[in-house]
Structure formats: structure tokens, C-alpha cells
Amino acid sequence: MATTPTPDPTFTPEFQRRTILKVSRRLLPLIVIAYLVAYIDRTNIAFASLTMNKDLGFSSQLYGLGAGIFFLGYALFEVPGNMILERVGARRWIARIMLTWGIISGLMATVSGPTSFLVLRFLLGVAEAGFFPGIVLYLTYWFPSAYRARVLSVLYIAVPTSNAVAAVLSGAVLGMDGTWGLRGWQWLFIVEAVPAVVLAFVVLRQMTDRPAKADWLTADEKAWLESELGAERARIESRGRLGALRSLTDPRVLALALIYFLTCIPSYGITFFLPQIVKELGHTNFVTGLLSALPSVAGLCGLIAFGYSSDKRNERRWHVIVALLITAFGLVCTALSTGTYWAVLALAVASFGMSGSRPVFWAMPSLFLTGAAAAAGIALINSLGNLGGYLGPFLFGWIKDRTHTFEAGLHVLAGVAVLGAVVTLMATRATRGISKTTAAAADAK
Numbered sequence: 001m002a003t004t005p006t007p008d009p010t011f012t013p014e015f016q017r018r019t020i021l022k023v024s025r026r027l028l029p030l031i032v033i034a035y036l037v038a039y040i041d042r043t044n045i046a047f048a049s050l051t052m053n054k055d056l057g058f059s060s061q062l063y064g065l066g067a068g069i070f071f072l073g074y075a076l077f078e079v080p081g082n083m084i085l086e087r088v089g090a091r092r093w094i095a096r097i098m099l100t101w102g103i104i105s106g107l108m109a110t111v112s113g114p115t116s117f118l119v120l121r122f123l124l125g126v127a128e129a130g131f132f133p134g135i136v137l138y139l140t141y142w143f144p145s146a147y148r149a150r151v152l153s154v155l156y157i158a159v160p161t162s163n164a165v166a167a168v169l170s171g172a173v174l175g176m177d178g179t180w181g182l183r184g185w186q187w188l189f190i191v192e193a194v195p196a197v198v199l200a201f202v203v204l205r206q207m208t209d210r211p212a213k214a215d216w217l218t219a220d221e222k223a224w225l226e227s228e229l230g231a232e233r234a235r236i237e238s239r240g241r242l243g244a245l246r247s248l249t250d251p252r253v254l255a256l257a258l259i260y261f262l263t264c265i266p267s268y269g270i271t272f273f274l275p276q277i278v279k280e281l282g283h284t285n286f287v288t289g290l291l292s293a294l295p296s297v298a299g300l301c302g303l304i305a306f307g308y309s310s311d312k313r314n315e316r317r318w319h320v321i322v323a324l325l326i327t328a329f330g331l332v333c334t335a336l337s338t339g340t341y342w343a344v345l346a347l348a349v350a351s352f353g354m355s356g357s358r359p360v361f362w363a364m365p366s367l368f369l370t371g372a373a374a375a376a377g378i379a380l381i382n383s384l385g386n387l388g389g390y391l392g393p394f395l396f397g398w399i400k401d402r403t404h405t406f407e408a409g410l411h412v413l414a415g416v417a418v419l420g421a422v423v424t425l426m427a428t429r430a431t432r433g434i435s436k437t438t439a440a441a442a443d444a445k
Helices: 013-043 045-056 060-076 078-088 090-110 114-128 131-140 145-156 158-176 184-206 219-238 251-271 274-279 285-292 294-313 317-335 341-362 371-385 387-403 407-430 439-443
Strands: none
Touching: 013 090, 013 114, 013 131, 013 145, 013 158, 013 184, 013 219, 045 060, 045 114, 045 158, 045 184, 045 274, 045 285, 060 078, 060 114, 060 251, 060 371, 060 387, 078 090, 078 131, 078 371, 090 114, 090 131, 090 184, 131 145, 131 371, 145 158, 145 294, 145 341, 158 184, 158 285, 158 294, 251 317, 251 341, 251 371, 251 387, 251 407, 274 285, 274 341, 285 294, 294 317, 294 341, 317 341, 317 407, 371 387, 387 407
């Protein structure tokens, strides 16, 4: 049985806070920017669709299939990708991911019909596979459990921020239509692919794999981080250590995968169609982009509020449940007000809830997973869960083509969010170890 290292009494609470702040300032800005760029490249077809669908004759169903097929490629390579990261280190593997997805994202400008559209979206998913679960795993190398929901909230700032940036930038870039013989949506893919390629080399230079390799930390700071994280691993493993293969069938991992699957369906269903919903107000593409950024600002508020509250109260389950119910309420209100400015406000409410659920959810796996099991388990949760990212846009587009309105699809997505809340309640009651942080983590606050 693993033994728990004895903390050094010289590591005062003030020293610990200073060390975490130092690590945060060094690592989080680059990580957040990288995830922001990744999310833009993943979702920028939402804005490209404002003109691309008409130019290429894509139906809502075909567009939804292309938006979602990204997640099939993503899911297939998540687990092996995270296992490779655990072996070769985050710095090299994340840089490789960013370089390949940047290149393929730029190639989306060459789409000429359904086949090239579907193939490139699938390959983009393959290229990005392992990025997000790799980042979540990487953060467990640096931040003790007591800080993780807040740290993940900072990471998730990239999502609403990327939506806001993409909304404003994409609306402007679409105005380049005709420049050098290219359509506006082609310029959108080219312009927004460049940052990923550049950041790949920045990551390779600036990212540090583990505290022990950080020449920017003092010896005492390294010692405390290694001691604290080692003690945390020992506590978890003393209750039974999971191997990588066993983690793939652990009931807690599967329960979290199901919950995440149900949250991804409404999340990505809305993300890929939000500009089209806002476009019904009749504005130009640029103004549509500006209005589409407002729900992202609300999402940012949800991230901060839920992440802080969850860590402060040492509670995960009810925070996820409440966030999903807020999401459902916002989606129902959107369905009842499409074509009006109230719909933008309702989408902001939905975004507040959906964004708020994410950092709290991703603080759960590290409560019972360490090492290779964490690499495999976190990747499996993200892999299976993101299949909801495939189903959500496809389902929403299919319903839109058959009803010729957004209302029915919005009600369906709201129902899935409610189902996610119910499953979260049932699964976390039946499965021990995924709703509260450890006692030691609570004591560390």
C-alpha cells in the first residue's frame, strides 16, 4: 500500500498560495489561449455556414452531419492520444496536435462539396484528438485537488471567449468575400487557422512537462508541489489503484461519460446553429456576429460563478445538476422567442448554465484516477461524451429540415439537458467517489 508523504511544516498556507499563483501565471495564459484557438477552429463552421451552405448547396441536415462528424474522428483517437501524452510528455504532444489541426483547419477553405466537407471535418477531429483531455490530465500534474474546479474554470474561459472572438472576427472576415477570388467563408478558415500553427512552436518552447523540470520554480516550491500531489495520489491509490485498462470499465468512468454525453448534445447542438438562430433577426453578418457574442459573455460569468462556488462548498454533483436545469430553462425560453431579441437573452441564460457545468464536471475524474488510469479514463470520458457533439448538431439539423423552424429542436435539446441532470443525480448517488472532493482537499482550503 502506498504511504502518504508527511507535509513539511515550513510550507505555510501563504507559501502554498504564492506557489499556486506562480504556477497559474506561468502556465494558464498559454493553455487558455491554445484552447481558445482550438475551439475557434472546431466551431468556426457555425459562422462559415451563413454563406457556405448557400454557396455549396448544403442542407441543414448535411451541415449538421459535417459539424458533428468531427467528433467521430475525435472519439476514435482520444484514448491512444492521451496514453501517448502520458509517455512522451505534454509539451511535445500538444505542440504536435496544434500543428496538424491548424493545417487541416486551413484546408477547410478547399471544400467544394459534401465529400470534401465531411472528410476534412472528420480529419480535423482526428488531428485534435487528445488535446482537451490531455490538458485536463496536464493540470493534474500541477494543481492539487482543492484548486482544480477554479483552475478548470480558468481553462473553460477559453470556450465563451472563443465564441465571442469568433463571432466578432468571423463576421468581419466574411466581409472579405471576393478578395483574391476567394469567398468570405474560405478566408474565414484560412485566417483562423494561422494562430494554431504559430502556437504549436510557442508551446514547444514554453510549456513545462512536470514540476520537477520547472527551472522557474524554487527548490522549496518544487518540493511542496511534488509532496502535495504525491500525497494526493497516495490517498487515492490507498483506496484501490486502477490500471489503465481497468479504468476503461470502471463504473464511475462510465457514469461520467454518460453524463458528459448528455451535456454535449445540447451544448454543440446550439453552438453550431447559434449564428443561424440569431440571423433570423435580419441583420448583416457582422451585426449577427456581434449579437452572437452576447451569450458567450454570459457563459463566462457562469464559469466563474459555478467554479468558485463548487470549490468553496466542496461539492460537485448539485452544481452540475443546477447548471443543466438552467440550461434547459434557457433553451425552452429560446424556443418560445425565436425571431425576437428575447431569444438572444434566453440563449445567454442557456450559455450561463452550460458553461457553468463544465469546470465542475471536469474536477470529478481526478478524485479517483491517477497516472495512466487518469490518462485513459479522462480520455474515455471525453471520447464517449463528445459523441454527443456528433449527435447534437446532426439531430438539430435533421429536425430543422423537417419542421423548417428551430423551435422543435430547441425543445428536444432542453429535454436532453433535463435528462442529463436526472442522470447526474442518479449516477452520482449510485457511484461513490465522484461527487465530493476528498477530505484532504477540503482541509487544504
